[in-house]
Amino acid sequence: MKARVTVTLKNGVLDPQGKAIQGALGALGFSGVDSVRQGRVIDLDLAESDPAAARAKIAEMCEALLANTVIESYAIDIAG
């Protein structure tokens, strides 16, 4: 079973990377970019085949390792 975890910075947390990318896009002549925030995706392939069980397991992984819940939120998408 394939799944994707998307980890993004919580609202209000400074995102130096996003800021730098926004600046670089401007310097390259792209106008009208009002905001840029950067996050991570983690694509997992699990042996588990039950979507609900997979989701629960991935949520545990997020809390334990994949996301830094002090400053990041995560979302889980199960493929198919």
Next chain:
Amino acid sequence: MKARVTVTLKNGVLDPQGKAIQGALGALGFSGVDSVRQGRVIDLDLAESDPAAARAKIAEMCEALLANTVIESYAIDIAG
């Protein structure tokens, strides 16, 4: 207009971070994780309001900066 760019490593490109995450998940007692790949998301807020124009513009940004097409592929999602 909000959009999300997802940048992932091309097939066959080694992913040290994914491998390390997989190892760490194993060490934490999560079994049945067959593969882990890590990528990036970039959330953009554009002044552009036409979805097709926004998509074309973002594709340009990906080619110019957001993805390193030597090793990475990208996907564009336009919100709403």
Next chain:
Amino acid sequence: MIRNDVQITPALVAEHGLKPDEYQRILDLIGREPSLTELGIFSAMWNEHCSYKSSKKWLRTLPTTGPRVIQGPGENAGVVDIGDGLTVVFKMESHNHPSYIEPYQGAATGVGGILRDVFTMGARPVAALNALRFGAPDHPKTRHVVSGVVAGVGGYGNSFGVPTVGGEVNFDPHYNGNCLVNAMAVGLAPADGIFLSAASGVGMPIVYLGSKTGRDGIHGATMASAEFDEGSQEKRPTVQVGDPFAEKLLLEACLELMASGAVIAIQDMGAAGLTCSAVEMGAKGDLGVELDLDKVPCREEGMTAYEMMLSESQERMLMVLHPEHEEKAKAIFTKWGLDFAVIGYTTDTLRFVVRHHGDVMADLPIKELGDMAPEYDRPWVAPKTPAPVPAAEVPAPADLGQTILDIVGSPDQCSRRWVWEQYDHLIQGNTAIRPGGDAGVIRVEGTGKGLAMSVDVTPRYCRAEPKQGGRQAVAEAWRNITAVGATPLALTDNLNFGNPERPEIMGEFVGCIEGIGEAARALEFPIVSGNVSLYNETLGEAILPTPAIGGVGLLDDVDQAVTIAFKADDEVIVLVGG
């Protein structure tokens, strides 16, 4: 939105860390009830961290002067003459609580803060050190804290471009719920190019420089902010995120601006950001300050005066500039891609006035904000000295070889290579003695001289007998510096203790200070800067008393620096000392 006219309740006062009698002191001082913004300002100025209200009395007993000392405690960092028209500028600072909550960012911003303290004085940072204390190696949280803190220290210093040449790492269960991250930075500045924080001149522009202000680290008031913040779905994290890239730009821009002759006074925005820096610049210069918050560069929309005054966003500076240089100054900051905004002026009123959207949000007597902070002579009891264990009662080890292996394999004695290899210790090309020896040594560029530095303390000694522990920490720093061939110059300290309102903790503090003072006087090793971190406790369990000592010494000829490795076969090994 946090409104400014909320009812000041005893609960709100307590939430701001102010005791009822402290609040009464505020009422007496200003003769009316403070606005919420004013309450926030008082809480920032009068908290332990800014006011040193529990420690001041004891800090005054330390020796802080010497023939080479140019600037002792009280500025962003201490300054010591090293000849050739040069000075060494250094300080140590803690970031303990933030590092436990978010190890990477907490440690990173700790390093960022201390680097800023040093370059605010006009110095280019040339070395960094760090003293780290973690819980028991087998405690479930330790691994996470250790790896995050070490990566964070490296992540910031490596990117900023300063070599990290020394430090220490210890493990003890007393730090299980409260790690210690003490970062030290050392810089070089020309003797005639030291910058201080006192403003001078009326009507001078006060300039905001660096990164934009967000709602980072608005502490004390987390409850208030959660309660009044209607728009947000998720609880706002108060964690500050470091941007070493912005800080590197800030360094280059500040040094360029200082060289241009435009700067009258400068202060970095550290804890309690805009409040502390603006009040200090005014109060030290016997001037009033007027700020217009509409001019403050903000990262987030709808920020209130309260939030702007208490934000701890990183990589920001406040300066007072010569008005005729304003354009030149602005051009330098624009070149480095940093924000530059005139946000206020000095006045002759001795008032601290803050306006937002045309309204006066705060109007307070500036001297009193700083000088009239409460000061406590907290009761203390000398801890009982444990009876010595007679040597005869300690069984001899059965197998000496195994004992040696046990010692070198123990968490506190094993190699620290895994730590300092994550730190760039070679950048700038002046590292003469790398980490792993007694003290790190760097060359003073442009001269043949060297600087030696080391951080030391043995907390279990301090717990057993605080005064001896304090003395020993100073003596160890002294020994490490002399062991590489340098003459000790001066030291900085980072006094980490538990809750000073407990007499036995206060007793540890007093004892350690006495010991430090005694040793520093005996060795003529003055204390030129430092930091106090109290309330390091979890669930009533205090950390070990940990007064980290950061020593700096001078080698007249850096090529004479001595390393610890044996150099050849058949050489005589001599044991010196008692």
Next chain:
Amino acid sequence: MKSAVVVFPGSNRERDVMKALGAVSGAAPVAVWHADTTLPDVDLVVLPGGFSYGDYLRSGAIAARAPIMAAVKAHVERGGLVIGICNGFQILTEAGLLPGALMRNAGLKFVCREVKLQVAATDTPFTRLYEQGQVLRCPVAHHDGNYFADADTLARLEGENRVAFRYAEGTNPNGSINDIAGILSENRRVLGMMPHPENLIEPLQGGLDGRPLFESLAAAA
């Protein structure tokens, strides 16, 4: 030899390499700002180490698109010499001036230590004063030094003898494919390398092994 060192926001080893070039060649290099669009008349362009743009997005990605890079490309097309060290190597790959990519270290941690480097090609303006196969000491200090190239590119690099340095004696600090520490362009006039020869050129630094690289360059022009 006339040289220029390009300074990007966040570069932090530009002074190290300027000192090394100055000390060895006797001529102080010129610093060139990333926002400039022209280079002075020089033989050698250096892209120094550091964290240009904080290494944000990808190491070297934003710097590779800076205004000065068009001039650097023109300099390469004219057959000029370019060396990119550490972040400079990352910038060269991001700019397409060298093939492949530098990924996060296999151990995921920043690593600063001394490694052994084997000189794999000496018929270059950068390495001519080393001996073929010679093993030298050299410090590394990076987070993203894990060189990767697809099989075809790798076969070409190896086939054309374009690997200049390899990590030797089991000291590969980052998981680089084929132990690659530095590679050359097709015309052998562009070198990208992760280690820092500029930090090992005088006794104070504990060795002189980095010196011949700068001496080779000084003699090349």
